[in-house]
Amino acid sequence: MPSSISSSDGAREARIEPGQLGALPYVRPLPQMRAGAALLIAMAVFAIALAGWEAYWRDWGSEPAIRNSPGLWSIQRRRIDHGEGDRTVIIGSSRMLFDVQLPVWERVGGERPIQLAIEGTSPLPVMEQLADDPDFTGRLVIGVAPDLFFTGFTYVSDKYELYPKETPSERVAQRLSMNLLEPWLAYYDEDFALITVLKRQSWPTRPGVPAFMSVRKLAVSQADRGTHMWSKVEDDPEYARLCQRVWAQDFGEVPFESADVLQKKIAGEIDRAMKAAAKLRAKGVQMVFVRAPSDADYLAYEDRWFPRATTWDVLLEKTGVPGIHFEDHPAMQGLRLPEWSHLAAADAGKYTAALQPLVEQAFAAQRKGD
Amino acid sequence: MTFNSLTFIAFFAIVWLLHNLPFSWRTKKINLLIASYVFYAAWNPPFILLLWASTFIDWKVAHWIDRTEEPRRRKQVMLLSVVFNLGMLGYFKYGGFLLQSFQALAAGVGIEYTPPAWDIVLPIGISFYTFVTMSYTLDVYLRRARPGKSFLDFALFVTYFPHLVAGPILRPTDLLPQFERESRATAQQVKWGLMLMTLGLFNKIVIADGLLAPVTDKVYGAKDALPMLDAWLGTLAFSGQIFCDFAGYTTTAIGASLVLGISLIDNFRYPYASIGFSDFWRRWHISLSTWLRDYLYVPLGGNRKGPGRTYVNLMLTMLLGGLWHGAAWTFVVWGGLHGLFLVGERLLKQAWGRLAVWDSWPGKVLLGALTYALVNITWVFFRAHDFPNAWRVLGAMLGFGPDGKPVLTTWLIVSVTVPIAALLATHAYMRERDLHVEIARWPVALVGLAWGAMLFLIAATQGGSSAFIYFQF
Numbered sequence: 001m002p003s004s005i006s007s008s009d010g011a012r013e014a015r016i017e018p019g020q021l022g023a024l025p026y027v028r029p030l031p032q033m034r035a036g037a038a039l040l041i042a043m044a045v046f047a048i049a050l051a052g053w054e055a056y057w058r059d060w061g062s063e064p065a066i067r068n069s070p071g072l073w074s075i076q077r078r079r080i081d082h083g084e085g086d087r088t089v090i091i092g093s094s095r096m097l098f099d100v101q102l103p104v105w106e107r108v109g110g111e112r113p114i115q116l117a118i119e120g121t122s123p124l125p126v127m128e129q130l131a132d133d134p135d136f137t138g139r140l141v142i143g144v145a146p147d148l149f150f151t152g153f154t155y156v157s158d159k160y161e162l163y164p165k166e167t168p169s170e171r172v173a174q175r176l177s178m179n180l181l182e183p184w185l186a187y188y189d190e191d192f193a194l195i196t197v198l199k200r201q202s203w204p205t206r207p208g209v210p211a212f213m214s215v216r217k218l219a220v221s222q223a224d225r226g227t228h229m230w231s232k233v234e235d236d237p238e239y240a241r242l243c244q245r246v247w248a249q250d251f252g253e254v255p256f257e258s259a260d261v262l263q264k265k266i267a268g269e270i271d272r273a274m275k276a277a278a279k280l281r282a283k284g285v286q287m288v289f290v291r292a293p294s295d296a297d298y299l300a301y302e303d304r305w306f307p308r309a310t311t312w313d314v315l316l317e318k319t320g321v322p323g324i325h326f327e328d329h330p331a332m333q334g335l336r337l338p339e340w341s342h343l344a345a346a347d348a349g350k351y352t353a354a355l356q357p358l359v360e361q362a363f364a365a366q367r368k369g370d
Numbered sequence: 371m372t373f374n375s376l377t378f379i380a381f382f383a384i385v386w387l388l389h390n391l392p393f394s395w396r397t398k399k400i401n402l403l404i405a406s407y408v409f410y411a412a413w414n415p416p417f418i419l420l421l422w423a424s425t426f427i428d429w430k431v432a433h434w435i436d437r438t439e440e441p442r443r444r445k446q447v448m449l450l451s452v453v454f455n456l457g458m459l460g461y462f463k464y465g466g467f468l469l470q471s472f473q474a475l476a477a478g479v480g481i482e483y484t485p486p487a488w489d490i491v492l493p494i495g496i497s498f499y500t501f502v503t504m505s506y507t508l509d510v511y512l513r514r515a516r517p518g519k520s521f522l523d524f525a526l527f528v529t530y531f532p533h534l535v536a537g538p539i540l541r542p543t544d545l546l547p548q549f550e551r552e553s554r555a556t557a558q559q560v561k562w563g564l565m566l567m568t569l570g571l572f573n574k575i576v577i578a579d580g581l582l583a584p585v586t587d588k589v590y591g592a593k594d595a596l597p598m599l600d601a602w603l604g605t606l607a608f609s610g611q612i613f614c615d616f617a618g619y620t621t622t623a624i625g626a627s628l629v630l631g632i633s634l635i636d637n638f639r640y641p642y643a644s645i646g647f648s649d650f651w652r653r654w655h656i657s658l659s660t661w662l663r664d665y666l667y668v669p670l671g672g673n674r675k676g677p678g679r680t681y682v683n684l685m686l687t688m689l690l691g692g693l694w695h696g697a698a699w700t701f702v703v704w705g706g707l708h709g710l711f712l713v714g715e716r717l718l719k720q721a722w723g724r725l726a727v728w729d730s731w732p733g734k735v736l737l738g739a740l741t742y743a744l745v746n747i748t749w750v751f752f753r754a755h756d757f758p759n760a761w762r763v764l765g766a767m768l769g770f771g772p773d774g775k776p777v778l779t780t781w782l783i784v785s786v787t788v789p790i791a792a793l794l795a796t797h798a799y800m801r802e803r804d805l806h807v808e809i810a811r812w813p814v815a816l817v818g819l820a821w822g823a824m825l826f827l828i829a830a831t832q833g834g835s836s837a838f839i840y841f842q843f
Contacts, residue, residue: 025547028559028624028633031810033817035561041818042568042825049826169371169378169412176376187830194830195580195785203780211779 054187061232062186065220068097068119068227070162071174076114076225077163085135087114091126092143094119095292098219098342100141102226104352109360113141115225120155120215122148124272129160131279139363140280140287144315144323145294146306150266151255155215178223191217213246218342228345234338243339244297251301262305270315277319288362289316289323290355293332298340322362329354371412373567373622374575374833381409382626389630395552399526402630409531410495417493420458425528427454428503432510432517448511455500462492467697495535497694501661503528506542508665515542523549530632532623536616538637538657548632555631562806565821566625572824573618575833577793581785582611588777590753590763595774601766603778605746607786608753610793613642616655642745642794643801645737647711650745662691681716685709695752700760704751711744742794 066072080089088111090096096117106112116126123142130136147153162170181188190196205211216239221227232239256262280287291312294302308325316323326332331354335347343351371377385405389398411418431451438444460468469485476483506524509515518524527545528534538544555563589596589604596604620637627634637657644650651659667687673680685706692705727733747764754760765771778786800808809817 025551025553026544026633026635028628029804029806030556030558030562031806033810033812034814035558035565037814038817038821039561039564041815042821045819045822046825046829049822050829053826053830167371167413168415169375172380172412173375173377176380181376188832190832193832194576194827195584198785199781201781203784206776206778206780206783208776209779 054185057187057189057192061230061236062189062192062217063220064183064186065189066178066182066223067189068219068221068225069174069177070156070159071166071170072178072221072223072225073116073118073159074163074166074171075174076116077160079114080130080133080138081135084114084138085133086138087111088139088141089114089130089136090117090141090143091123091130092117092141092290092292093121093123093145093148094218095145095294095342096123096141096143096290097225097227098229099292099348099351100355101228101345101349101352102224104349105356108353108356112224115227117143118156118159119219120148120153121157121159122152122154122269124149124152124269124276125154125157126160127273127276127280130285131276134283137283137285140285141359142287142289142321144289144291144312146291146302146311147250147255149315150269150306150311151262152265152269152272189217212249213242215246216243218243218339228348229338229342231345233342234336234344240338247298247339247341251297255305266306266311270311270318273315274318277321281320286363286366287319287321288359289319289321290359291323291325291327293326293335293337293343293351294341295337296340322365324355324358324362326351329358371409373619373626374571374579377412381405381412382629386629396522398552399522399549402531403522403526403529406526406529406531406534410529410534413494413535414491420462420493420496421499421529424455424458424500424503425525427451428507428528429517429521429524432507435507435510436517444511448507451504451507455504459496459500462496464693464697471699498537498539499528499534501539501658502533505539505661505665509542518542518546520549530627532627532632533634536619536623537655538620538623538635539661540635540657544635545632553631555629559628559631563625563628563630565809565817566628567622568625568821568824568828570618570620570622570625571828573614573621576824576827576831577789578611578614578618579833580831581789582607582614585778585782585786586611586753588782590755590759592762592774592777595772596763596766597774597776598766598769600774600776600778601763602746603783603786605749605753605763605767606790608749609642609742609746610786610790612749612752613638613793640797640800642742643738643797644741644745645734646715646741647708647744648715650741651708651712658691658694662687666690681713684712688712698756700751700754700757703760704748707748707751711748738798 080087090100090113094117097115097119100113100115100117102112102115117123118126123144127140127142130140143149148155200214217230218233219227220230233243234240254262256265277287289312308327312323312325315321332351335351336344337347338344342348371381385402388401388405393401407418407421410421428451431447434447435444438447473483473485506515506517506527510517518527523546524542526549527540527542530545533540585607586604589600589607592600617638624634624636635657637655639653639656641650641653644653667683670683670686671679672683686709688705688709689702690705692701692703692708695701695704722728728737747767750764750767751760754763762771766774
């Protein structure tokens with residue numbers, strides 16, 4: 001507590017001096033120095049250091065792009081509640097985000113869908129959000145990445161959590177950032193934030209603490225969340241191997257504590273999907289599940305713990321929603337996945353061109369069923 | 371809106387521009403008032419109604435008190451303001467807490483009671499601005515001040531955006547005299563203000579959010595038992611995080627206000643160099659501690675009614691001060707511990723305070739280190755989300771319980787030890803110094819280099835517009 005409380009000097013308390021209105025105004029003391037010169041030097045140091053930092057990241061392969069931020073997701077999500085609720089909406093995880101090319105989809109099908117897929121995250125929370133949103137009456141393409149969908153894994157929940165509570169200030173900040181900073185600055189990416197860079201240096205391992213590598217930058221986004229694989233992943237084999245090593249950290253062990261727990265989790269997530277699908281169907285929403293390609297060790301991992309027969313097939317059967325699995329379509333085979341999980345940008349275009357008509361067929365079949 | 375957001379940069383640039391156009395002083399104040407409402411509404415527009423209500427009621431009540439001579443009547447009118455302000459605070463901040471506490475109490479005597487859901491959003495800064503408006507009314511009631519003549523000045527005093535949502539908790543005399551006559555920021559004020567804003571944002575974005583928060587989150591988010599080292603590092607990290615977050619906010623607020631030519635009071639004075647808890651509370655959140663002193667501790671009798679009553683008053687003041695921070699029993703314990711340490715300090719001073727060793731350099735270092743260690747013990751209850759969490763961390767810090775599994779990587783250890791060592795060294799060095807005096811002694815090139823480096827580190831860290839910790843209070 002302040003002096004008078006802790007002081008034993010009773011007289012001190014009697015001298016509380018809150019002052020009187022009309023008293024002399026308080027004036028903050030200032031340093032007696034050449035602050036103008038200091039400001040000029042500061043501006044020069046800032047400009048030189050920032051230019052150097054920017055040049056370093058451009059040389060490393062980064063280029064200015066729109067950040068795939070929660071605010072950007074909210075802009076797309078808001079479209080549904082502002083007159084575009086009858087649109088085709090894509091949800092899922094990073095495979096739907098990187099592999100579905102919006103310009104190709106629009107060229108083939110005539111409509112540019114709303115991209116709401118969230119990297120590293122099960123689409124079920126968003127599916128449930130849309131099921132409860134009376135404004136959404138459109139068509140839903142739901143990506144299924146087995147290790148995320150059937151475990152309910154959430155890597156970035158802040159995207160769908162921000163939307164219902166986004167403040168006016170946050171909306172303005174998002175607009176300012178995507179118009180004034182992001183199109184011009186290559187370093188302005190969360191992967192190149194100073195603390196992240198420091199954290200990823202090769203610090204000595206502490207006994208007993210697992211050295212877990214976090215997912216690296218994999219893609220580049222545009223303002224409508226149209227996203228494609230970052231060229232460095234495609235062109236730099238060492239970087240691609242680093243990304244593979246990040247995935248491989250999960251391949252050794254059973255997800256969750258035991259195989260039994262995993263089976264219960266899978267059943268629980270399918271149950272969630274059933275309920276959400278029933279709600280969506282009740283309001284006339286057409287749906288299709290999409291299993292995008294994976295490759296090599298990643299595919300082997302998925303097949304081991306999430307075999308198609310006990311996950312994908314059960315999901316389609318229980319929800320009654322049609323599905324498009326890459327293994328069933330020759331046009332979706334033989335594509336290039338530099339880090340085993342996502343398609344190279346050019347092949348993502350081919351994949352989208354093959355996927356879009358199949359999605360249309362699935363929707364058409366549901367319309368006939370009505 | 372938060373200071374560490376792009377929105378604030380754009381907002382502040384517009385406000386500064388408007389403030390420097392050749393308008394009358396009254397027009398400039400109206401501009402500042404509107405800007406302050408925009409600043410507040412940018413978070414949640416409907417809650418601006420509460421701010422208006424608090425402003426209007428205390429303006430009216432203060433004048434009513436001033437016109438009333440009869441003591442009993444004056445008291446009744448004063449209580450109107452207190453009941454309104456504390457009622458508003460109670461409803462929005464403590465409603466859920468009271469219901470939960472009642473539920474726990476009922477369960478304790480075997481009554482099963484399920485309270486209704488209490489989904490009330492806490493209006494940002496409500497604890498701060500209710501205290502600001504109450505201080506105005508109480509000062510008039512206590513005849514320490516006369517009510518102001520200008521409603522515009524009073525509304526701006528309550529709402530002025532730099533202090534609105536997280537302090538300093540200003541008194542009428544801190545601002546109203548400055549609003550009475552036109553003031554224009556000097557070039558030196560603008561530059562020093564910008565330097566303070568940089569320093570404040572550096573503390574928040576780079577130190578608090580960038581380096582320390584991940585360590586705190588990791589340790590306090592651990593589900594299992596922790597080793598002593600990790601528990602201590604997590605708590606030390608929080609001690610630095612909360613200082614750099616809160617003092618960073620205040621420093622930015624002081625700087626922003628100075629750029630507009632208006633001086634705000636200090637709220638911190640290097641608290642981690644405190645020698646004893648009474649010294650700590652002269653250096654930590656000064657505007658709150660003086661508020662509690664003047665409007666709670668002294669009216670309770672202060673230290674004028676004997677030692678026993680002094681200790682009771684101290685404890686009551688600190689318990690309520692703890693509760694002011696948050697609607698949870700952990701905050702009450704935090705306040706209670708501070709009260710106990712203040713009482714203990716008084717008793718120890720009476721017994722051994724006159725020993726020469728305490729005035730020696732080693733004695734001061736020993737007492738300073740002990741104070742910082744005990745402050746860290748109290749932070750456990752401030753940071754923990756519940757008591758099991760607090761006991762887990764505190765038990766590990768004190769060496770009780772099983773030796774746990776380490777959670778901090780080498781990088782996280784570095785990211786807490788380096789800034790905390792720098793922070794403690796800075797506080798120790800600056801303990802008896804003033805920043806504006808010390809800076810003036812530096813070579814200009816060094817000041818410019820440090821300033822530019824801070825700007826670069828802010829930009830390179832990027833930040834994420836995360837809210838300041840004290841916004842929730």
